[in-house]
Amino acid sequence: MDHADIRGLIEGGVDREGGAWADLGSGSGAFTLALAELLGPTGRIHSVDRDSRVLERQRQAIQNEFPRTDVSYLTADFGSPLDLPPLDGVVMANSLHFFWRKEGVLELVRGYLKPGGRLVMVEYDADRGNPWVPHPISYPTWERLSAEAGFEGTRLLKRVPSRFLGAIYSALSHRPP
Numbered sequence: 001m002d003h004a005d006i007r008g009l010i011e012g013g014v015d016r017e018g019g020a021w022a023d024l025g026s027g028s029g030a031f032t033l034a035l036a037e038l039l040g041p042t043g044r045i046h047s048v049d050r051d052s053r054v055l056e057r058q059r060q061a062i063q064n065e066f067p068r069t070d071v072s073y074l075t076a077d078f079g080s081p082l083d084l085p086p087l088d089g090v091v092m093a094n095s096l097h098f099f100w101r102k103e104g105v106l107e108l109v110r111g112y113l114k115p116g117g118r119l120v121m122v123e124y125d126a127d128r129g130n131p132w133v134p135h136p137i138s139y140p141t142w143e144r145l146s147a148e149a150g151f152e153g154t155r156l157l158k159r160v161p162s163r164f165l166g167a168i169y170s171a172l173s174h175r176p177p
Contacts, residue, residue: 005160007034010091012157013120013172018042019088022112024078025049025095029058031122033065035091041068046084048074079105086114093122094168097129097136106149113175119151125159125167132164139169146173 010031014021017040023032026047035045049055055073062071076082079099090109099105109119124136137145139156146154151173159169 001030001160003030003034003037006030007037009122009158009160009168009170010034010093010120011038013091013118013170014038014089015118020044020046020085021089021091022046022048022084022087023091023093024109025092025098026055026058027051027095028054029061031091031093032058032071033061036062036066036069036071039069041066043069045069045071046074046087047071048076048078048082050075050077078108081108082112084112087112087117088114089118089120091120091122093120094124094133096121097123097133100135102135102137102145103149106145106151110150110175115175116177117175119146119173119175120157121146121171121173123169123171124162124165125169126165130165136165139171142169142171146171150176152176 026032026049032047052075126136127138129136154173157170162168
């Protein structure tokens with residue numbers, strides 16, 4: 001997938017420029033870059049990953065592509081509580097599938113969001129994984145899991161074919177107002 005494809009997966013969930021967002025499990029920063037483009041220079045992004053080396057590469061890419069975007073980089077495991085301000089939105093792109101038990105992580109995420117805040121989920125559309133994607137979440141499973149975790153208004157944004165596990169989807173869920 002290229003930058004346009006990645007942007008296309010999340011743009012339906014990022015409703016306006018600006019605001020405070022986090023990219024949890026941001027990895028190489030492909031979705032952080034797309035988020036930076038969508039939020040524009042008035043946005044604030046908290047990029048969280050356990051690997052400080054990928055965060056440093058991200059910092060360089062953001063500086064080259066979107067130098068006016070305010071991004072902070074946090075080396076941490078998002079499965080544990082983080083020191084984040086109240087957020088307008090969170091992107092979780094291919095990161096929740098590393099957790100077998102997702103409820104605790106989703107409780108943390110819901111707590112970071114302002115009332116009405118947005119959770120944009122990008123995930124492989126399967127319920128059986130492999131060594132690289134151990135615990136994926138199909139969209140029907142995500143609908144159920146997001147409701148159980150206290151989110152509402154979950155809807156499918158986009159679904160695209162993938163050579164890995166058949167397809168990738170993006171979905172939008174909200175923290176209740």
